[in-house]
Amino acid sequence: MNTNDIERLVIVGGGTAGWMTAASLARHFRNSGLRITLVESSAIGTIGVGEATIPSIRRFYRDLGIADEDVMKATQATCKLAIRFDGWRRPGAGFYHPFGLFGHDVRGIGFHHFWLKMNALGLGADLPQYSLGVQLADAGRFTMPAPNPASPLSIFDWALHFDAGLFARLMKDVALANGVEAVDGLIEEVGLRGEDGFIESVKLADARILEGDLFIDCSGFRGLLIEGALETGYEDWSDWLFCDRAVALQTGHDDDGANPPPYTRSIAHAAGWQWKIPLRHRQGNGYVFSSGHVSDDDALQTLFQNVSGPARTDPAFIPFRPGRRKLAWHRNCIALGLAAGFLEPLESTSIALIETGIEKIKLLFPDKSFDRGSIDEFNEMTALEYERVRDFIILHYKLNGRAGEPFWDACRELEVPDSLARKMALFRNRGHLVKYRWEIFQAPSWIAIYHGLGYLPLRYDPAVDSYEVDYLERVFAEMEASVRDAVESVPAHGGFLAGLEQEP
Numbered sequence: 001m002n003t004n005d006i007e008r009l010v011i012v013g014g015g016t017a018g019w020m021t022a023a024s025l026a027r028h029f030r031n032s033g034l035r036i037t038l039v040e041s042s043a044i045g046t047i048g049v050g051e052a053t054i055p056s057i058r059r060f061y062r063d064l065g066i067a068d069e070d071v072m073k074a075t076q077a078t079c080k081l082a083i084r085f086d087g088w089r090r091p092g093a094g095f096y097h098p099f100g101l102f103g104h105d106v107r108g109i110g111f112h113h114f115w116l117k118m119n120a121l122g123l124g125a126d127l128p129q130y131s132l133g134v135q136l137a138d139a140g141r142f143t144m145p146a147p148n149p150a151s152p153l154s155i156f157d158w159a160l161h162f163d164a165g166l167f168a169r170l171m172k173d174v175a176l177a178n179g180v181e182a183v184d185g186l187i188e189e190v191g192l193r194g195e196d197g198f199i200e201s202v203k204l205a206d207a208r209i210l211e212g213d214l215f216i217d218c219s220g221f222r223g224l225l226i227e228g229a230l231e232t233g234y235e236d237w238s239d240w241l242f243c244d245r246a247v248a249l250q251t252g253h254d255d256d257g258a259n260p261p262p263y264t265r266s267i268a269h270a271a272g273w274q275w276k277i278p279l280r281h282r283q284g285n286g287y288v289f290s291s292g293h294v295s296d297d298d299a300l301q302t303l304f305q306n307v308s309g310p311a312r313t314d315p316a317f318i319p320f321r322p323g324r325r326k327l328a329w330h331r332n333c334i335a336l337g338l339a340a341g342f343l344e345p346l347e348s349t350s351i352a353l354i355e356t357g358i359e360k361i362k363l364l365f366p367d368k369s370f371d372r373g374s375i376d377e378f379n380e381m382t383a384l385e386y387e388r389v390r391d392f393i394i395l396h397y398k399l400n401g402r403a404g405e406p407f408w409d410a411c412r413e414l415e416v417p418d419s420l421a422r423k424m425a426l427f428r429n430r431g432h433l434v435k436y437r438w439e440i441f442q443a444p445s446w447i448a449i450y451h452g453l454g455y456l457p458l459r460y461d462p463a464v465d466s467y468e469v470d471y472l473e474r475v476f477a478e479m480e481a482s483v484r485d486a487v488e489s490v491p492a493h494g495g496f497l498a499g500l501e502q503e504p
């Protein structure tokens with residue numbers, strides 16, 4: 001350890017964000033001499049939601065040396081191949097956003113260009129028929145992707161639905177095993193250094209004082225350090241994202257739970273949307289809504305009308321303000337999780353943003369001089385990442401087709417951020433999909449939402465015309481058959497989960 005190295009890291013908060021950060025950093029810096037302390041308050045508890053993930057979570061815990069099967073068993077998890085959107089285009093119509101590809105690109109030309117031509121000629125099938133992820137999800141089947149890239153079963157990815165409390169406990173076990181010190185106590189005061197306003201310490205209700213060189217604020221929406229002490233400021237995105245409240249409810253399964261759907265459901269209602277997340281032992285539900293368009297009582301009634309399993313908890317109302325902290329890293333404090341910002345639960349992006357935040361901390365880990373360049377780089381990357389997720393989420397609302405409902409009409413009419421307007425125009429005019437470095441959702445995800453909501457390009461890439469239509473017809477038929485055969489060979493999701501439980 002050099003004299004200027006950070007010696008004491010204090011993580012404030014023991015929710016999903018705090019324990020993921022503690023586990024990952026403790027393992028990453030295990031021989032460096034860095035001492036990590038995590039303070040949490042059992043009196044306050046955690047937010048208790050956050051059960052749907054995207055595939056990057058699997059890379060995150062694999063880096064901690066934990067296998068898929070072990071996480072699934074420890075967290076009552078089910079598998080997630082996709083999100084199914086019901087009623088977003090119009091009541092009664094549904095589509096999937098899968099974790100996987102639609103068809104195959106050819107020599108740099110996106111498959112969707114070939115599909116657009118075939119579709120215009122009335123040939124081939126609808127786009128989702130060329131997505132194994134969609135077809136597996138729709139058939140309620142699941143298997144691990146084949147490791148051999150030549151196998152048709154290799155072209156999809158998957159994530160988990162898990163019990164957030166059990167996942168945080170698993171992360172806590174890893175953190176403690178790697179030397180993290182856990183403190184249960186209520187922080188009442190944050191001590192700032194006179195000369196530069198850096199955080200020196202946090203003081204607990206029982207008068208204990210914890211000093212640190214670097215603080216990671218994972219204290220949830222309250223942003224105890226980043227906002228409460230450092231007054232960093234918040235960029236509010238509620239002009240674009242109208243949902244600002246959710247009511248969450250845990251129930252039994254809608255059916256007998258023997259074959260839970262391998263996807264999250266997102267069901268549009270009059271003033272927002274409802275999630276249904278199947279776990280092994282129960283179902284997570286919630287209605288995310290705009291308080292400007294529906295009262296709490298009516299939102300709760302909508303939720304009750306649309307779950308059929310018995311309630312296991314009281315409904316919990318959760319207010320939120322879409323946006324992000326103006327600076328995710330300010331002085332010697334880095335905010336992660338809800339303390340850094342929150343868009344809304346659609347597309348399950350919050351835990352993924354915690355993962356990428358942790359990666360950036362590892363990449364730019366400071367020493368006691370807190371080099372300005374690293375801080376600026378961190379903040380710039382974080383801002384871009386949040387903005388790109390924001391744009392992807394706004395897209396869902398902007399393209400909705402539910403005419404005649406004030407909430408959905410307002411969403412359709414909203415003026416989107418310039419960054420999204422440019423992307424949408426490029427897609428509309430020539431089918432071009434913009435790809436950025438700091439972007440969680442890649443081209444296939446954008447295609448899924450554009451196509452699912454009926455926003456198609458006006459023309460396809462003319463390079464497609466160099467392929468004979470007969471040839472394309474043959475290839476399309478083969479591809480469709482290959483997806484169909486692959487789905488046939490895969491067991492029901494429930495069977496896969498039961499097999500997992502029987503493993504020693």
Ligand SMILES: Cc1cc2nc3c(=O)[nH]c(=O)nc-3n(C[C@H](O)[C@H](O)[C@H](O)COP(=O)(O)OP(=O)(O)OC[C@H]3O[C@@H](n4cnc5c(N)ncnc54)[C@H](O)[C@@H]3O)c2cc1C
Pocket residue numbers: 012013014015016017018039040041042044045046047048049050051052053164185186187188218219220221222224246248286318320336337338339344345348349350351352
């Ligand atoms: C309605 C809703 C649905 C969501 N669904 C999803 C989803 O499906 N997928 C997804 O990826 N994300 C989802 N999220 C986000 C997800 O819940 C969070 O990203 C995740 O739970 C991390 O939360 P956190 O650890 O930042 O905060 P919290 O869970 O709130 O933890 C805060 C911690 O700080 C501690 N603390 C606070 N104040 C003090 C104090 N004074 N002293 C000591 N300790 C203190 C608390 O005790 C707690 O341990 C959802 C969020 C909402 C609101």
